[in-house]
Amino acid sequence: MLSTLIKQLSTLIISLLGLTVLTFILSLQSDTPVHHFQSDNVVIQYFEYLQFLFNGDWGTSSIHKRSVLKDFLQHFPATVELIVLAMLLAVTAGLALGILSSTRRGGWLDNTLMTSSLVGYSMPIFWWGMLLVLLFSLTLGWTPVAGRINFAYDIEPYTRFMLIDTLLHHNQYGFSAFLNALHHLILPAVTLSTIPMAIVARMTRSSLLAVLKSEYVRTARSKGISKQRIIWVHALRNALQPILTISGVQISIIMSGVIITEYIFAWPGIGKWLLEAVSRRDFASIQGGVLALSIIVIAFNLALDFISIYLNPRLRRPS
Amino acid sequence: MIKKSNENNDLMIHSSLYRGTPSPTKLLLSLVALICCSCTPSQNKEDSKEKDLLVYCSEGSPDSFNPQLVTSGTSYDATANIIYNQLVTYKPGTTEIAPSIAKSWSISNDGLRYTFNLRKDIPFHGSQIFTPRRNLNADDVLFSFNRQRLENHPYHGISGGRYPYFKAQSMERLIKDIRKTGEHQVEFVLTRPESPFLSILATPFASILSAEYAQQLNRLRHPEWIDNKPIGTGPFRFERYEPDAYIRYKRFDDYFSDVKRVKNLVFAITPDAAMRFARFSAGECDVMSYPLPVHLRVAQKNDLQSVQTPGLNVAYWAFNTEKPPFHDAKVRQALTMAVDREAILQTVYDRQATMAINPIPPSSWAYNKNITKVTYSKRKALELLKEAGYENGFSIDIWAMPIQRAYNPNARKMAEMIQQDLADINVDVRIITYEWGTFLSRVSQGLHHSVLLGWNADNADPNNFFSPLLSCSSSVSGNNYAKWCNNQFDDLILKARTSSEQSERTQYYLKAQEIFKQEAPWLTIAHANNSVLVQPEVNGLIVSPIGNINFEGVTLQKPINDSATPGASN
Numbered sequence: 001m002l003s004t005l006i007k008q009l010s011t012l013i014i015s016l017l018g019l020t021v022l023t024f025i026l027s028l029q030s031d032t033p034v035h036h037f038q039s040d041n042v043v044i045q046y047f048e049y050l051q052f053l054f055n056g057d058w059g060t061s062s063i064h065k066r067s068v069l070k071d072f073l074q075h076f077p078a079t080v081e082l083i084v085l086a087m088l089l090a091v092t093a094g095l096a097l098g099i100l101s102s103t104r105r106g107g108w109l110d111n112t113l114m115t116s117s118l119v120g121y122s123m124p125i126f127w128w129g130m131l132l133v134l135l136f137s138l139t140l141g142w143t144p145v146a147g148r149i150n151f152a153y154d155i156e157p158y159t160r161f162m163l164i165d166t167l168l169h170h171n172q173y174g175f176s177a178f179l180n181a182l183h184h185l186i187l188p189a190v191t192l193s194t195i196p197m198a199i200v201a202r203m204t205r206s207s208l209l210a211v212l213k214s215e216y217v218r219t220a221r222s223k224g225i226s227k228q229r230i231i232w233v234h235a236l237r238n239a240l241q242p243i244l245t246i247s248g249v250q251i252s253i254i255m256s257g258v259i260i261t262e263y264i265f266a267w268p269g270i271g272k273w274l275l276e277a278v279s280r281r282d283f284a285s286i287q288g289g290v291l292a293l294s295i296i297v298i299a300f301n302l303a304l305d306f307i308s309i310y311l312n313p314r315l316r317r318p319s
Numbered sequence: 320m321i322k323k324s325n326e327n328n329d330l331m332i333h334s335s336l337y338r339g340t341p342s343p344t345k346l347l348l349s350l351v352a353l354i355c356c357s358c359t360p361s362q363n364k365e366d367s368k369e370k371d372l373l374v375y376c377s378e379g380s381p382d383s384f385n386p387q388l389v390t391s392g393t394s395y396d397a398t399a400n401i402i403y404n405q406l407v408t409y410k411p412g413t414t415e416i417a418p419s420i421a422k423s424w425s426i427s428n429d430g431l432r433y434t435f436n437l438r439k440d441i442p443f444h445g446s447q448i449f450t451p452r453r454n455l456n457a458d459d460v461l462f463s464f465n466r467q468r469l470e471n472h473p474y475h476g477i478s479g480g481r482y483p484y485f486k487a488q489s490m491e492r493l494i495k496d497i498r499k500t501g502e503h504q505v506e507f508v509l510t511r512p513e514s515p516f517l518s519i520l521a522t523p524f525a526s527i528l529s530a531e532y533a534q535q536l537n538r539l540r541h542p543e544w545i546d547n548k549p550i551g552t553g554p555f556r557f558e559r560y561e562p563d564a565y566i567r568y569k570r571f572d573d574y575f576s577d578v579k580r581v582k583n584l585v586f587a588i589t590p591d592a593a594m595r596f597a598r599f600s601a602g603e604c605d606v607m608s609y610p611l612p613v614h615l616r617v618a619q620k621n622d623l624q625s626v627q628t629p630g631l632n633v634a635y636w637a638f639n640t641e642k643p644p645f646h647d648a649k650v651r652q653a654l655t656m657a658v659d660r661e662a663i664l665q666t667v668y669d670r671q672a673t674m675a676i677n678p679i680p681p682s683s684w685a686y687n688k689n690i691t692k693v694t695y696s697k698r699k700a701l702e703l704l705k706e707a708g709y710e711n712g713f714s715i716d717i718w719a720m721p722i723q724r725a726y727n728p729n730a731r732k733m734a735e736m737i738q739q740d741l742a743d744i745n746v747d748v749r750i751i752t753y754e755w756g757t758f759l760s761r762v763s764q765g766l767h768h769s770v771l772l773g774w775n776a777d778n779a780d781p782n783n784f785f786s787p788l789l790s791c792s793s794s795v796s797g798n799n800y801a802k803w804c805n806n807q808f809d810d811l812i813l814k815a816r817t818s819s820e821q822s823e824r825t826q827y828y829l830k831a832q833e834i835f836k837q838e839a840p841w842l843t844i845a846h847a848n849n850s851v852l853v854q855p856e857v858n859g860l861i862v863s864p865i866g867n868i869n870f871e872g873v874t875l876q877k878p879i880n881d882s883a884t885p886g887a888s889n
Contacts (some may be wrong), residue, residue: 063382064380064381064382064383064562065383065478065479066562071562074561074562075562075563078564133594133597137597137601138597138600138601141601144601144603145594145597145598145600145601145603146587146589146594146597146598146603147564147565147587147598147603148564150603151372151374151565151567151583151585151587152372154567154583156559157559157561263591264591264594265594266587266588266589266590266591266594266598268561268562268563268564268565268588272563273562273563276379276380276563276590279590281756
């Protein structure tokens with residue numbers, strides 16, 4: 001167990017170092033330097049660069065003169081909120097749909113679900129988002145077009161998680177602000193969750209089908225255990241392992257998806273911030289943002305590895 | 320791959336045994352129910368009416384809340400007419416100078432001394448960290464200009480110490496001294512007569528900040544807050560800015576003018592024009608900035624209102640006169656005749672513009688009405704080319720600006736149309752474009768052959784078109800992308816700039832426009848309208864020809880036949 005841990009951690013450190021080397025080399029190419037180094041030696045400069053990063057000095061935006069790290073942290077909660085809800089939606093709905101279609105294998109429902117998941121899987125997200133806005137916001141008027149909350153609610157950003165902040169303003173607005181914020185989250189979250197949901201649904205279905213034909217399920221069935229108990233207690237738990245692995249890979253899909261989703265819905269998170277930085281040639285923000293996002297993806301994958309190890313005893317043994 | 324093999328292998332084991340399991344269905348249904356419980360239509364519109372809230376869908380994030388530090392229109396929109404005031408201003412919707420902080424002024428006979436008498440009843444905003452103890456006086460005016468002007472000023476180096484607009488207008492060379500001649504009187508001493516000076520003082524960079532606030536921030540050891548926690552005298556006070564999301568303002572109740580205003584003003588930052596229009600259509604904002612021509616057309620069809628005014632801008636096709644064959648005026652003239660500008664107005668501007676005949680728009684007092692437009696004639700163009708010795712044609716490059724501006728919504732399309740037109744007179748066109756920053760820097764270096772660009776004036780004086788775009792000095796370093804230097808023309812616009820008699824200035828400019836037409840360094844294409852879209856309940860919004868948004872005098876009123884359907888209002 002311990003050696004696996006060490007192995008994983010060292011992978012993390014190596015990939016982080018590789019990442020910083022990459023961003024450092026990129027930063028050398030820019031004609032407006034983000035950091036000013038004392039040494040002329042590139043190797044020493046790299047260590048100075050690392051020191052800057054550790055001290056939280058990720059540079060200052062050349063456009064609006066704000067600290068890049070501070071800016072990133074300010075925009076991050078909006079992104080996290082969106083990703084968490086989208087992931088929640090993708091995993092729960094994906095699981096449910098996968099289970100549903102595996103239990104009706106070959107039926108019309110199964111076929112419909114699998115076809116639509118294939119469509120969802122291959123949908124260009126910006127187009128899909130626009131379609132959803134067109135239908136639900138502009139034609140039906142069910143959901144807002146963009147933004148995080150109606151401006152009639154004056155929400156002081158304490159945590160910058162709108163759902164939490166609106167609850168903190170409970171005295172002022174009751175739950176209506178919270179519901180309004182949730183209402184604003186639906187369409188972006190649905191847009192963002194479409195691709196991962198389709199993948200999770202397909203994965204759940206095939207993984208569950210594989211488990212369902214195994215010997216022990218047949219034994220359980222022959223003993224007269226109810227079909228629901230078989231699925232929920234025996235099959236699903238064993239089918240979860242590959243689903244979890246697949247969900248982990250989704251983070252990079254989600255990360256690239258979130259940039260587009262935020263742009264479509266004028267969602268003030270990392271994606272919108274990065275795109276804005278690109279369009280204004282704000283190199284310091286682009287560099288800092290890319291570095292931070294990559295760190296998050298790496299860290300997330302590592303965390304997921306640990307969870308898999310914890311869940312699956314077979315992986316705990318070092319190979 | 321894995322998925323596939325699994326699916327194929329388990330064909331036989333499946334039976335109808337599992338059919339009809341209710342749980343997953345229930346799970347799905349409850350999920351849908353969960354999502355939909357928050358779908359209940361909220362009372363968006365009712366809420367905003369009650370709170371007297373006006374939402375303006377703006378096109379981008381401001382770079383700073385101090386207009387002295389920036390040159391972007393987006394930053395000016397969020398500050399100049401909202402938080403601050405200037406010594407003088409423009410009468411709403413016109414290019415005429417009117418009093419603001421200065422109630423009156425006088426100019427010495429030699430045109431070198433401008434004396435301003437300030438109003439005494441102008442309070443500054445207060446905030447959590449600042450309570451003003453006095454009204455605006457001459458010290459604040461001195462502080463605001465000296466910070467930009469004097470390198471040893473304690474605030475000069477704060478927030479980067481660059482004052483791009485001040486520098487671009489070479490104000491440090493123009494202003495010799497600024498003196499406090501009384502508690503509420505200041506005198507500007509100039510090094511040379513500069514007749515556009517009053518117009519320059521009405522621009523955003525000349526906003527007046529509080530000297531008392533600066534002292535307070537010095538005590539707090541946070542001088543940089545002056546630029547991001549702004550205090551001004553304007554109609555609204557700054558409340559909060561969430562980067563890339565929104566800016567929130569509150570009505571300043573002690574404002575020195577009793578003009579009507581809404582209580583809450585929000586700038587909802589929405590860079591994508593299509594999304595901005597969608598938000599506007601859904602009733603999420605009351606005013607929408609920079610609608611595209613297509614939005615205006617849709618708005619017209621759906622009885623949405625737009626407020627438009629002819630803008631102080633111009634779109635042009637500049638010929639690099641340093642490069643053959645454009646060094647020959649005959650060739651330039653021939654090309655101006657060969658382009659069908661009517662078609663461009665129709666296709667690119669959707670008729671939301673007027674054809675440009677002179678470099679300045681017709682609303683300017685210096686406009687030469689006697690100059691007639693170049694008639695579109697391919698035959699004449701061919702004749703002229705023949706005279707110039709180019710009857711066999713030649714090939715040129717057109718650089719098309721890659722971004723969208725009100726004055727030029729689609730340069731690429733424009734270039735393609737010109738390409739078509741010129742093919743008929745044996746001129747072969749190659750269209751070139753770069754990313755905007757690269758584009759500008761390469762064009763400044765004169766690497767282009769000809770370029771499609773535009774200009775938005777930042778003050779109403781005609782000099783703001785002639786000097787930066789067509790003078791000899793601007794052909795060396797500046798925005799003269801035709802690299803055109805005509806001594807006679809240059810002499811005229813210099814005389815016009817230093818003369819203080821408007822009738823005299825007009826004469827110079829009229830003559831200058833004649834020379835421009837003969838020499839044809841540009842094909843002038845269009846003057847686009849400045850426009851915003853507004854909801855029916857918005858009253859009193861006036862769009863300025865100069866382009867900065869102003870919410871003074873804007874109120875919200877329920878339309879009479881209020882069907883009150885929240886959400887979908889399109």
